[in-house]
Amino acid sequence: MLRLFSRVRKSSLHVSPLTLQTHKLLLCLPRFSSFYASQQRTPRQQKLKAIEQNKKITEFERKRDWKGLVQYVDETKNEFNDVNWATMFSKLGRMRREARAIKNDKVFNRVRGDFEKRLEDGGMGWLGIREAANVIHAHGVMGIRSKVVFKSLVDDTKRIVEEGDAHTISNCAYALARLGIRGNDFIQTLESEDIVKKLVREGKPQAIANTIWAMATLGNQAPTLARAIDTNEVAMKIVREGQPQAISNTIWALATLGHRAPTLARAIDGNEVVIKIVREGKPQNIANTIWAMATFGYQAPNLARAIDSEEVVMRIVREGRPQHMANTIWAMATLGVRAPTLARAIDSEEVVMRIVREGKPQAISNTIWAMATLGVQAPALARAINSVATMDNFTKEANMQHFSNSIWAMNQLKYDCPRLVQAFAVTARELMGTAHSQGISNTAFGLSYLGYFNEEIFEQIGKHADIVANGSKQDIANTLWAFGISGFTAKHEETVKMLWDDVMKRPVTQFSSEAWSQLEIARLFARSEGVDLEVIDDDGRGGSRREIMENAANVDDKPATRFERNIANDLARFGFSGFETEVSPFDNGEGGKLLKIDIAWKEEKVALELDGPTHFLSPSNKRDGPTKAKKRLLKSLGWKVLNISYMQNREFEKLREEEKKKALVVWLEKYGVKP
Numbered sequence: 001m002l003r004l005f006s007r008v009r010k011s012s013l014h015v016s017p018l019t020l021q022t023h024k025l026l027l028c029l030p031r032f033s034s035f036y037a038s039q040q041r042t043p044r045q046q047k048l049k050a051i052e053q054n055k056k057i058t059e060f061e062r063k064r065d066w067k068g069l070v071q072y073v074d075e076t077k078n079e080f081n082d083v084n085w086a087t088m089f090s091k092l093g094r095m096r097r098e099a100r101a102i103k104n105d106k107v108f109n110r111v112r113g114d115f116e117k118r119l120e121d122g123g124m125g126w127l128g129i130r131e132a133a134n135v136i137h138a139h140g141v142m143g144i145r146s147k148v149v150f151k152s153l154v155d156d157t158k159r160i161v162e163e164g165d166a167h168t169i170s171n172c173a174y175a176l177a178r179l180g181i182r183g184n185d186f187i188q189t190l191e192s193e194d195i196v197k198k199l200v201r202e203g204k205p206q207a208i209a210n211t212i213w214a215m216a217t218l219g220n221q222a223p224t225l226a227r228a229i230d231t232n233e234v235a236m237k238i239v240r241e242g243q244p245q246a247i248s249n250t251i252w253a254l255a256t257l258g259h260r261a262p263t264l265a266r267a268i269d270g271n272e273v274v275i276k277i278v279r280e281g282k283p284q285n286i287a288n289t290i291w292a293m294a295t296f297g298y299q300a301p302n303l304a305r306a307i308d309s310e311e312v313v314m315r316i317v318r319e320g321r322p323q324h325m326a327n328t329i330w331a332m333a334t335l336g337v338r339a340p341t342l343a344r345a346i347d348s349e350e351v352v353m354r355i356v357r358e359g360k361p362q363a364i365s366n367t368i369w370a371m372a373t374l375g376v377q378a379p380a381l382a383r384a385i386n387s388v389a390t391m392d393n394f395t396k397e398a399n400m401q402h403f404s405n406s407i408w409a410m411n412q413l414k415y416d417c418p419r420l421v422q423a424f425a426v427t428a429r430e431l432m433g434t435a436h437s438q439g440i441s442n443t444a445f446g447l448s449y450l451g452y453f454n455e456e457i458f459e460q461i462g463k464h465a466d467i468v469a470n471g472s473k474q475d476i477a478n479t480l481w482a483f484g485i486s487g488f489t490a491k492h493e494e495t496v497k498m499l500w501d502d503v504m505k506r507p508v509t510q511f512s513s514e515a516w517s518q519l520e521i522a523r524l525f526a527r528s529e530g531v532d533l534e535v536i537d538d539d540g541r542g543g544s545r546r547e548i549m550e551n552a553a554n555v556d557d558k559p560a561t562r563f564e565r566n567i568a569n570d571l572a573r574f575g576f577s578g579f580e581t582e583v584s585p586f587d588n589g590e591g592g593k594l595l596k597i598d599i600a601w602k603e604e605k606v607a608l609e610l611d612g613p614t615h616f617l618s619p620s621n622k623r624d625g626p627t628k629a630k631k632r633l634l635k636s637l638g639w640k641v642l643n644i645s646y647m648q649n650r651e652f653e654k655l656r657e658e659e660k661k662k663a664l665v666v667w668l669e670k671y672g673v674k675p
Helices: 004-010 019-030 030-040 043-062 066-079 082-094 096-103 106-122 127-143 147-156 158-165 166-179 187-191 193-202 205-218 224-230 233-241 243-257 262-268 271-280 285-294 301-307 309-320 322-333 341-346 349-358 361-373 377-384 388-397 402-411 417-430 437-449 455-462 463-470 472-484 493-504 513-528 544-552 562-573 625-636 646-653 659-668
Strands: 580-584 599-601 606-611 640-647
Touching: 004 243, 030 127, 030 166, 030 262, 030 544, 043 082, 043 606, 066 082, 066 096, 066 463, 082 096, 082 127, 096 106, 096 127, 096 322, 096 562, 106 147, 106 580, 127 147, 127 158, 127 166, 127 349, 127 493, 127 640, 147 187, 147 455, 147 472, 158 166, 158 349, 166 193, 187 205, 187 599, 193 205, 193 224, 193 301, 205 224, 205 243, 205 262, 205 309, 224 233, 224 243, 233 243, 233 262, 243 271, 243 625, 262 285, 262 513, 271 285, 271 301, 285 309, 285 322, 301 322, 309 349, 322 606, 341 349, 341 361, 349 361, 349 377, 349 388, 349 455, 361 377, 361 388, 361 402, 361 625, 377 402, 388 417, 402 417, 402 513, 417 437, 437 455, 437 463, 437 544, 437 625, 455 472, 463 472, 463 493, 472 513, 472 625, 493 513, 562 599, 562 606, 562 646, 562 659, 606 625, 606 646, 625 640, 646 659
Parallel strands: 606 640
Antiparallel strands: 580 599, 599 606
């Protein structure tokens, strides 16, 4: 229009005053002025102008002045070409801390609206391939779910994947994954043989990593890409040329998708690559890599050894987030690798407080689970998890698995956790329906071992026993044992018999010796409650269940303790007679050595139970579930039971000879036993 006006002036034609005044007014408006000015420039001038604008945008970004940047764009966007738009989005995308403020800014949204209007009018074809990818990538980084932009991506998929390079393609995939946009046609095309070849042959490790990471994040199996990555050529390129983040993202994605990658795993566990990961990688990279190895079941001895060094451990606990610490110690426990340096650092008061205050329930439960699996006591972590403040935070987001892992871990650590159990009891009805078999059985087992015979929780366990019946053999054995120990067999007789009948239908060899011991204990406790669990001897395959159970019940790998030997010697020395050691409480001697009485007077039916430290929970010093349950069973069989703790024995050992005898007389004469 301005160009036309200029030509009119040169030809000396008459121009009305109104036209001249209108033109002057338009030139006073910045947006119209810039538009008219752009129409007069030659292509070279336009290019130079675009370069100048990019420099100004970059200068705003350098100063972290996003407000100035969007204001400048708003005033000059009519002169923008595709490169300017891409630069604007890219520079704003780098200001991640300010992303929320930028997204909510009116000027930015006006600018974005103008950009989207142009896409709606003409699609994405006016943008260069790389520029289009940069715009999409910036939307992903900033968390902007623009329907217009991502519809344009779908419409332009063919051009981008065919003409774009590996970096361009990976940027688009990455943005979709960051925003959680599933079912997008663009992602589906990345599994074609031609595109996969382009990605792994031409792409740098970061492009390969971003693409498979996007697939895993969106839940796309990507078997073609996974196979291509786990070839020797591509795996070596990734570990030699890739940064720790690219390496960790790649192996994490393959593990998440369930694609075994032995070639890549071997390459990663090479000494040079391990050194690069632990020295240059961030805690997240280290955690994701060892987590993936553990998920694969690949031992990774070099990586595990390097991680448990003092230097690396300090970086993980000081710089890492709770999830990174949890993933690392979980991986070590899953691989069966003792990690004393890491475990010790995690259980320090400072680190524990970060885990329970900042960590999500998954991180908290995985950490205590790992500690328990490794046999690390972790008193600071156990205490913090059981605290009221932690429970308030924990119960808001915790699911059944988080509770079951935590309760199981507390049981393994023999740590009393009343607040954790109370928190679970409140949500048990809601959570139990979402549980899997192992979660239910671990919860039942853990609560029973800790001595929490909560009727409401076991009511819910009974209602969902059909889930356990469809689970593993160990889940069934754990649950039956838990009903026996808790004393709820009679109240849930139908449920218990349903699970027991399932056991009797299975071949003998499906259960371990330990499981048969648990089942025998469940049977004996059931009888004490008046419930008969019939043992069907022949399993139909030549196996004798009765024989197996008897053998399992007579396996005794726990010799008499010094506590037991000393008391027996003192009794004999002070003239007590008629007692025996290691006596079955049953008249027919069944049960083998599972429920043997430490010291018994059969005629008087007096049982003396000597409870060492393993019978107690810390820090409360309460007796554990099996100890309580055994006393209940003995009483139901007519025995009079005296329990002496190792704490009482400590005081007893300090007494003089005549005082010791007097103490034994005081303890036993009320039960009819005298020297």
